[in-house]
Amino acid sequence: MLTVESLAVRYGDMEVIHGASFDVGQGDSVAIIGANGAGKTTLLRTLMGLHRNFDGRITFLGKDIGHMSPWERATLGMAMVPEGRRVFPDLSVEQNLLIGAYSQRDRSTVRASIEEVYGLFPILRERRHQVGKTLSGGEQQMLAIGRALMARPRLLLVDEVSTGLMPIFVDKAFQVLRDLIERGVSVLLVEQNARKALATAARGYVLETGRIVLSGTADELAANADVRKAYLGA
Amino acid sequence: MFWQQLVNGVTMGGIYALVTLGLTMVYGVLRILHISHAGVFALGAYIGVVALRLSPNLVVVTLLAMLVCGLVGVLMQRWLYRPLLGSSRIVPLIASIGMFTLMEDLFRLAAGPYVLPLPVRVPFGLDEVTTSVVTGNQLVVLSSAVILLVLAWFVINHTRLGLAWKATEQDFETAAAFGVNVDRAVAMNFLLGSAIAGAAGVLVGFYYNSVYPTMGSVPAYKAMAIAVLGGLGNVWGTVIAALLIGIIEAFLVISPVGLFLPRDSIAFVALILVLLLRPYGLFGRR
Numbered sequence: 118m119l120t121v122e123s124l125a126v127r128y129g130d131m132e133v134i135h136g137a138s139f140d141v142g143q144g145d146s147v148a149i150i151g152a153n154g155a156g157k158t159t160l161l162r163t164l165m166g167l168h169r170n171f172d173g174r175i176t177f178l179g180k181d182i183g184h185m186s187p188w189e190r191a192t193l194g195m196a197m198v199p200e201g202r203r204v205f206p207d208l209s210v211e212q213n214l215l216i217g218a219y220s221q222r223d224r225s226t227v228r229a230s231i232e233e234v235y236g237l238f239p240i241l242r243e244r245r246h247q248v249g250k251t252l253s254g255g256e257q258q259m260l261a262i263g264r265a266l267m268a269r270p271r272l273l274l275v276d277e278v279s280t281g282l283m284p285i286f287v288d289k290a291f292q293v294l295r296d297l298i299e300r301g302v303s304v305l306l307v308e309q310n311a312r313k314a315l316a317t318a319a320r321g322y323v324l325e326t327g328r329i330v331l332s333g334t335a336d337e338l339a340a341n342a343d344v345r346k347a348y349l350g351a
Numbered sequence: 352m353f354w355q356q357l358v359n360g361v362t363m364g365g366i367y368a369l370v371t372l373g374l375t376m377v378y379g380v381l382r383i384l385h386i387s388h389a390g391v392f393a394l395g396a397y398i399g400v401v402a403l404r405l406s407p408n409l410v411v412v413t414l415l416a417m418l419v420c421g422l423v424g425v426l427m428q429r430w431l432y433r434p435l436l437g438s439s440r441i442v443p444l445i446a447s448i449g450m451f452t453l454m455e456d457l458f459r460l461a462a463g464p465y466v467l468p469l470p471v472r473v474p475f476g477l478d479e480v481t482t483s484v485v486t487g488n489q490l491v492v493l494s495s496a497v498i499l500l501v502l503a504w505f506v507i508n509h510t511r512l513g514l515a516w517k518a519t520e521q522d523f524e525t526a527a528a529f530g531v532n533v534d535r536a537v538a539m540n541f542l543l544g545s546a547i548a549g550a551a552g553v554l555v556g557f558y559y560n561s562v563y564p565t566m567g568s569v570p571a572y573k574a575m576a577i578a579v580l581g582g583l584g585n586v587w588g589t590v591i592a593a594l595l596i597g598i599i600e601a602f603l604v605i606s607p608v609g610l611f612l613p614r615d616s617i618a619f620v621a622l623i624l625v626l627l628l629r630p631y632g633l634f635g636r637r
């Protein structure tokens with residue numbers, strides 16, 4: 118589904134991702150774990166087309182998408198839960214969700230998606246006429262997740278799904294991702310929370326200052342001594 | 352007398368609203384002060400003069416002016432502003448002022464430094480209606496302004512495009528990541544804003560029966576003042592500010608104050624007061 122080959126990403130002249138290669142299969146779930154500044158957000162933004170200063174090949178559904186605009190990638194079936202939520206501050210909750218479904222033309226599908234999201238996060242239904250910036254941080258995170266679900270993506274890119282959520286909602290957020298994976302949606306999540314990420318995804322990569330230094334099944338990584346020491350605090 | 356002046360004021364206010372709408376829409380999505388918008392306004396009037404040869408009907412003339420001005424607006428976005436995206440904000444501003452001056456000179460070169468008439472024919476003889484309060488010409492301008500403002504209101508609030516504009520304005524990256532073609536949304540924004548300015552050009556040309564190269568000069572700075580008053584980027588604030596200025600002007604000219612304070616200065620007096628007291632506009636939030 119998604120194949121990334123020798124991806125190098127720069128800010129100006131400074132290279133921050135140094136030739137990363139990985140892939141996400143159809144219905145696959147992949148976690149990329151890494152510390153602060155490892156390059157996780159940079160990586161996802163590059164995949165989405167929001168950062169264009171890169172070399173290497175990005176193939177999605179058999180197409181080379183490196184030159185495509187973000188909206189073309191969205192139309193192909195990519196969606197993201199961005200770092201820092203990026204909820205539209207002056208749009209209502211419902212309008213935020215509608216933007217999530219922007220590449221979805223069929224009205225009844227959109228309605229059904231909205232109901233589904235409200236079912237998952239009832240608080241969003243209560244707040245549906247409130248504008249984004251008046252939501253609490255946790256509510257905004259739920260909205261960011263819901264908005265991405267509205268796109269009915271084939272590949273969901275998730276940047277730190279659990280930031281700002283109370284423990285009970287952290288579990289909920291990961292449960293939502295697991296349900297999605299179960300339904301056959303491919304998910305690529307980047308996380309500092311290695312424990313949850315490896316309990317959710319089937320496979321994983323470890324990103325260290327812009328280099329992929331380890332890869333394996335989630336179980337293998339969770340059992341790896343270096344990973345345990347660096348990311349699982351064991 | 353009172354009602355007459357009120358109607359005069361509302362008529363001018365309606366025209367100001369039409370001219371300022373595009374300005375504030377462009378500021379909303381691009382954060383650019385689009386001075387040459389007033390050039391598009393004057394262009395609309397000139398297109399009207401040319402269109403008269405095809406048909407004297409006001410509706411036909413206005414639609415043609417809207418079409419041409421809309422396209423010119425899109426070209427400006429593509430060829431003038433897009434290449435400057437990412438440079439400091441003063442650069443597109445200067446480019447825009449340059450473009451406006453260029454347009455005024457082009458009008459002078461093409462049509463001469465004369466005042467041309469714009470004798471359009473109005474459907475249903477609406478301009479023949481006269482009452483003690485409102486003239487037929489005012490009815491024409493007012494009803495056209497209402498139609499165009501309702502059109503803009505509808506597009507902004509009840510279409511996918513309107514939603515895309517708001518999303519683009521608030522966070523264009525995230526909008527793009529969810530499938531909004533940000534490039535096209537911005538182009539459509541210029542298209543609608545410029546088309547409405549073009550219509551305003553025809554209406555002003557018709558109202559005063561005069562079209563001349565510098566007819567955009569006063570609107571250029573007055574619209575800027577009104578846009579700031581309304582809270583730049585705030586469409587409804589802009590409409591209300593435009594009506595307020597139109598009405599205040601109308602009453603000022605018949606009051607003793609009008610003897611020493613020229614009418615075109617009102618917008619600026621109001622602007623200075625607002626900048627001192629409420630710098631985020633009359634209706635804006637901080």
Ligand SMILES: Nc1ncnc2c1ncn2[C@@H]1O[C@H](COP(=O)(O)OP(=O)(O)OP(=O)(O)O)[C@@H](O)[C@H]1O
Nearest residue numbers: 128133151152153154155156157158159160200309
């Ligand atoms: N806009 C920018 N300009 C220059 N350098 C940047 C920019 N954004 C990020 N960087 C640098 O790129 C590197 C990777 O940053 P990135 O945000 O991708 O890390 P991250 O893994 O997402 O970190 P975190 O876990 O803190 O979110 C860091 O060294 C950072 O300083």
Ligand SMILES: [Mg+2]
Nearest residue numbers: 157158159200
């Ligand atoms: Mg990050």
